[in-house]
Each structure stands twice: as structure tokens, then as C-alpha cells.
Amino acid sequence: MPKHRNIAIFVPHLGCPHRCVFCDQRAISGTLSAPAPEDVRRAAEIALSDGETGGEIAFFGGSFTAVDRDYMVSLLEAAQPYIRSGDFSGIRCSTRPDAVDPETLGLLKSYGVTAVELGAQSADDGILQKNGRGHTFAQTKDACAMIREAGIGLGLQMMTGMYGETPGSALRTAEIFCGLRPDTMRIYPTVVLKNTVLAQLYERGEYVPQTVDEAAELCARLLRLFLDAGIPVIRLGLHSGGGVDDSYIAGPWHPAFRELCEGRIYLSLISERLRGQPEGRYTVHVAPSEISKAVGQKRTNLAALAARGWDCRVTGDPEVGVFEVRTQPERICRSHGSNGSQRKES
Numbered sequence: 001m002p003k004h005r006n007i008a009i010f011v012p013h014l015g016c017p018h019r020c021v022f023c024d025q026r027a028i029s030g031t032l033s034a035p036a037p038e039d040v041r042r043a044a045e046i047a048l049s050d051g052e053t054g055g056e057i058a059f060f061g062g063s064f065t066a067v068d069r070d071y072m073v074s075l076l077e078a079a080q081p082y083i084r085s086g087d088f089s090g091i092r093c094s095t096r097p098d099a100v101d102p103e104t105l106g107l108l109k110s111y112g113v114t115a116v117e118l119g120a121q122s123a124d125d126g127i128l129q130k131n132g133r134g135h136t137f138a139q140t141k142d143a144c145a146m147i148r149e150a151g152i153g154l155g156l157q158m159m160t161g162m163y164g165e166t167p168g169s170a171l172r173t174a175e176i177f178c179g180l181r182p183d184t185m186r187i188y189p190t191v192v193l194k195n196t197v198l199a200q201l202y203e204r205g206e207y208v209p210q211t212v213d214e215a216a217e218l219c220a221r222l223l224r225l226f227l228d229a230g231i232p233v234i235r236l237g238l239h240s241g242g243g244v245d246d247s248y249i250a251g252p253w254h255p256a257f258r259e260l261c262e263g264r265i266y267l268s269l270i271s272e273r274l275r276g277q278p279e280g281r282y283t284v285h286v287a288p289s290e291i292s293k294a295v296g297q298k299r300t301n302l303a304a305l306a307a308r309g310w311d312c313r314v315t316g317d318p319e320v321g322v323f324e325v326r327t328q329p330e331r332i333c334r335s336h337g338s339n340g341s342q343r344k345e346s
């Protein structure tokens, strides 16, 4: 059976006129080279030779429709044979909210682009301005409407822990983004990279990045908010590689950040189920794929529950859905002086 895999091609915005405080312009204009159409074909052929079809060809970098128009079209042209043959299901790209207009979207659609992701980052104009984004939230809203109008899938990307942002403003942004009904979300906690304005602010003590714990706490709340709204979060946390490892100075980067957040959601779900229950032993039923998240990294969830008097063991139950929890008190088998959820009290 063929494996589905997206091909991700990073398209840097050489000569970008903007000055986002978290962005390393030098890396973009110096060390990163722009992919050529041949690189698109090569990536597609490699995926096909590995038997990986059915995914999307994704042009990332955040400014796809802001790069030179002929260059953008040359990349879309290179992808065409693989879309027409059905080997890949479509093309997705990420761009800035102020680099979207009906003519550009019509062009993208004619080349088989099925989803456009907007680097929206925040719904608060003050924060967008402080971070040098160079666009407003009104432009994000307009871009969302235009993408919908064009019949293209809509993705939104937001950042957390931005310069000047509080957890409260991030939560407000998430609520507003939910109201825009994107098909997908990506959430990126801000990290401080070398050669950025943010690095200077950090060194002067004017910017204090979130800790991994703080970011995980906030992002778990955001993740739950989007999940409850039926909006899939297809990425949470920065990828390893892509320049982050070499350029990292400070901030909430963790190789398994999503798992940290999902673990916190399970801790909340279990606590909500056990609230008002007496201290004692409990069996917690979760989907089999979710056991490690429910237990928490280094068993932190079990330790936190035990500190509240609930001695829990987690078991996989195929009848329980993802992000669903069932709890059951364990009965003490007095005649044997031991416990077990299957044993009846004697």
C-alpha cells in the first residue's frame, strides 16, 4: 500500500522588505539558497521512487506569493506533471496575509493549489506592529475571505510568546482565529534565534522568552480550544532542523513539544473526571495510542495526580477515543490485601 507523504520545499523570501523581529534575515538572504524547479522535480521523483504518493507538494517559507512572480510560477509549473498524474493530491503554500489578492489566488488555483496557509501570527494589531510584521489583522481577515471565495482551503498559523504578548492575548487570538473557521491551524511558540532583533531585545533584557513549561501550558489550552472547535492543529512547535538548531539562543524549543502539550491536556481531562472523587486508586482508560501521553513524559501526570491523592494506572481501551478519558475506582481485594480493577471486593 503506498505511503502518503507531503513533500515540503522551503522557499525563502530573498530580499524580503519586512523586518519581523524573530526572523534571521541574514540566514534567509545569505546561507539559504532558493530551490530551482529542478529541485521540485527531484523531490517528487525521490518520493515516487520510495513509493510515496497521494500527499501534497508544499511550498513553505511564509512568503510564497510575495516572491518574484515568474519564479513562483516556475515552481508551480514544475509540480504540474505530478498533480495532473494524480501522484500528488494537490499543492499547498504558506504566505503573508498582505500578499494575497483575487488575481493571485486565481493563478494558484489554476495550478492546482488546494490550500493556502497564512502567517497570521496574532489578531492584535499592537503585537503585529511590535513584532515588525508589516500587516494588520484586518488584512488577515480580508485574505481569509478571499481564499474562501476562491474555493481554496484555508490554513492559519499563529505564534505564541511573541514580543509584547501575554498568555491572555494569545488566548484571545486563538478564539478570534477559531471564528475565522480555518481548515487547519499551526502553532509556533516564539524562540530567540541568532542575528534577529529579538536576540538584541533578549540580550538587553527587554524580551523574556517563555520557558518550555509556560509555553506548553499555554499551547495545551490553545490546542484544546481548537480541537473543541473541530479545527485540526497540524503542527505545534518548531521543527527540528531548518536552521533552528544552529541558530537557537533561547526560548521554548523542545523536540517533542506537541507531546508535552497533549500530555497536559490528558492531565486536565483526568483531573476533571476525578474532581470530587475520594482519594484512592483509579484505573484510567484511554485510547491505546494515547497511553504514554496520559502517563506524561517521565510519568509527570501520574505524579501530579498522586500528589492530589489519586493513585492512577493507565490502560489502553479500544473503545475510548482520542482525547477521551474514562476512570474507574480500583477496588481493594481485602482477602488478599491487594488491589486490581478486575477483582471484586470480598
Ligand code: SF4
Residues within 6 Å of the ligand: 013, 016, 017, 018, 019, 020, 023, 024, 025, 028, 061, 062, 063, 096
Ligand atoms: S518572517 Fe518576516 S522578515 Fe522574515 S522573510 Fe517572512 S516576512 Fe520577511
